[in-house]
Amino acid sequence: MRRYIVGRLLLMIPTLVGVAILTFVIMRAVPGDIVALKYAGSPVPQSVIDEERQLLGLDKPLWEQFVVWMGDIARFDLGTSLWTGNSVVDEIQVRFPLSLELAFLATLLAIAIALPLGVLAAVRQDSWVDYAIRVFSIGGLAMPSFWIGILMILTTLTLWGWAPPLVFTPFTEDPVANLAQLILPAIAVGYRYSAVSMRMTRSTVLEVLREDYVRTARAKGLRETVVVMRHALRNALLPVVTVISLEFAFLIGGLVVTEQVFNLNGIGKLLVDAVAHRDYTLIQAIVLLLAAVFVLINFLVDMVYVVLDPRIRYS
């Protein structure tokens, strides 16, 4: 088991290097230039543009830029933002807590909705309860979370002249202000997220309920709750956990539009701004971070499988 874990951790390195190379190449292939953009519309002579490009090291050949960057990465130096001149770690550090908390809240909400409703829909298959839950989940899939967010804001603005606070307050400083800002986006995102998980829970529970061991459990005279919760749900959880964890990883950097709608200072918005600015070092650092989060979560999910299903053993 230990060897497996070490192997998996070591495998992360080539994965991340691959991501780094791909990001570097793709971004350089995209037309546009940070310096021209910085001075867009201003009467700035070409000499200033050339000088700034030189200061940023963008006048060097691509292979040289890549070697310098990889050298920095090897020393755990992610570099400085070409746009602001600040360390990219500082830029990310400011935004990461908000994105992480929003992803956590949305996941919590999604689990709280998806698991009970998914199981209920499976247990009451083809009843009105099942239909109602399916309509509810299809609604979540059909409506983009940013649109739900816009509706929420317009509703609270129209009814009470209120909108979520615009400035992030850490939960530890003021839980009320923190939740006032994040609860609406968490609901908007969590609802859609729960729809996916709910449908997955329903279908896997339905599948498991038809297994022989469930029939055996019922034949033993166990209560239906015990049969469903202990025997069916636990075995049905593997794909659900996979979906939930991958969605969680996606939420950390993927809520760009929702962040725009609620003016949340998160990683997704930072990434989009960085792409718009052609801030190569910042883009590369964020993509590497998000890739690392994905890889790490995948690894953790594999570990959770062992806990959920004792039949699984890694060697």
Place this chain on the structure above:
Amino acid sequence: MVLVFNRQIAAFSVALALVFAACTPAPKTGAPTQSGSAAEQPQPGGTLTFIVNAEPPSFDGHRETTFALLHPIAPHYSTLYKFDPNDLSKIVPDVAAAMPEISADKLTYTIKLRTDVKFHDGTQMTSEDILATYQKIIFPPTGVLSPRAGTYSAVQSISAPSADTVAFKMKYASASFGTNLASPWNFIYSAAKLKQDIKFYEKNIMGTGPFAYVSNTKGQDWVGKKNASYFAKDKNGVQLPYLDGYKALIITDATAGVNAIRSKQAMIEFRGFTPQQRDTLSSALGTSLAIQEGPWVCVNYIVANSKKAPFNDVRVRRALSLAVDRYAGGDALSKITIVKDVGGLLRPKSAFAMSDADLQKIKGFSRDGAAAKEEAKKLLADAGVPNLSFKFLNRNITTPYEPVALFIIDQWSKVGIKATHDPKETSAYQGDFRSGNFEVGLDFNCQEFDEPDLQLQKFLSASKGGAGLNFAGYDDPKLDGLIDAQSREQDPAKRLTLVGDIERYAMDEMAYQYPVLWWARIVPYLNIVRGWKIGSNHYYNQQLETVWLAQK
């Protein structure tokens, strides 16, 4: 000698007054205007919360060119001169003690400084600080960027003859130098800090302005507090600034910005909103909202790549201008986006703008749109391209680029031109313009003043002064000569004539590039905000020292 100086000071002031006579627009007729009266006594205290819809790249005003730097950071700094926040048509001293004394040959500007100005760290400001500041702006050392250095190309040297005097020696008399001393970008920096590290101000704030720095959370907000030892007082002798502090919220999405004002989490966004956003706020907030509107020193140009056929043919370029009925466009587009007035190369009704009668004589600016379109068709036929088709490069920003481009494309279609809209994100758009990888495009020009030297830089030869600015790509020594001549002309009336000649030559005779519509600025805000006046651009009047809140 004193008499001579006084006359020159008076002449200088009159010239400046003429230049900026039109800088302060009258409030739009019929629109809600700023509430409160001039007789109201400003109330001290409170925190102004405003929106900035972008983030400053660095904190150094000398090296950046975006308003996103000025709005949160300008309140920390002073400049040598500034536009009077109570009357934006006037330039007044800021850390200068008086208007400059100009020598008889107009080659030396001597400026006396206030002696009561202190930096936020308590050190006294002296002429050494002005000297170091302007040396950095005009003669930047290697590795230091100063994008506006060229604006001061007439300056030969700067000196500090005494602790409270600074002098600028000119190579030649410049018509725009006095105005440029009021540039909102020219923050006064500490000589000691610059000596320590010439790039100190890229990441630090330490000025002499009305507000001291408190904090900055990247991507979120910028906070300033009252500078208790600020040197300026109002006309009643009350210490400025009135506010206890300010908070600039960084909100990049326009709808989120509207919602922030609607929910009263923000009071104002100084750059402006669209007509629809104004109307949304107006219907939601009613009398809690005040609105100021006025013209804007921003304009879109149609630029044909004169290095590519058939746009190297002046008949084709002229036809492109003739086909566009700007007056009809102004009426229609002003209802949905931020453009309105028809004008030449200088903002309509500004001191150096052409009269309407003269403007309408220029091809493409006549009020008879139908006749102009007929002429355009004839020119295209004569040039052998009656069914001209091309890609029309544009910026993929809705306000105002997309509606303006769609209007132009529609107008062109009426003379048989098939233009395909080619919107690109700003970086790629700028890249295509700079590399000449386009046929016809929609360019833009925003300036901090109605100053011909600034507005005409884009018209200088592409391989000389217009490098990186003149995307039409032509070289024209005659036009360069005309632009240089107006720049040296000290008599405002003669300069006006010279600028008119340039407009006729560049927009009509050669039809290199020409304006579509000038932008219009709309600033809706909570009516508790007082003491701020809209100017003809979103760059100046951002020190906020005269702003106050009616209720706190």
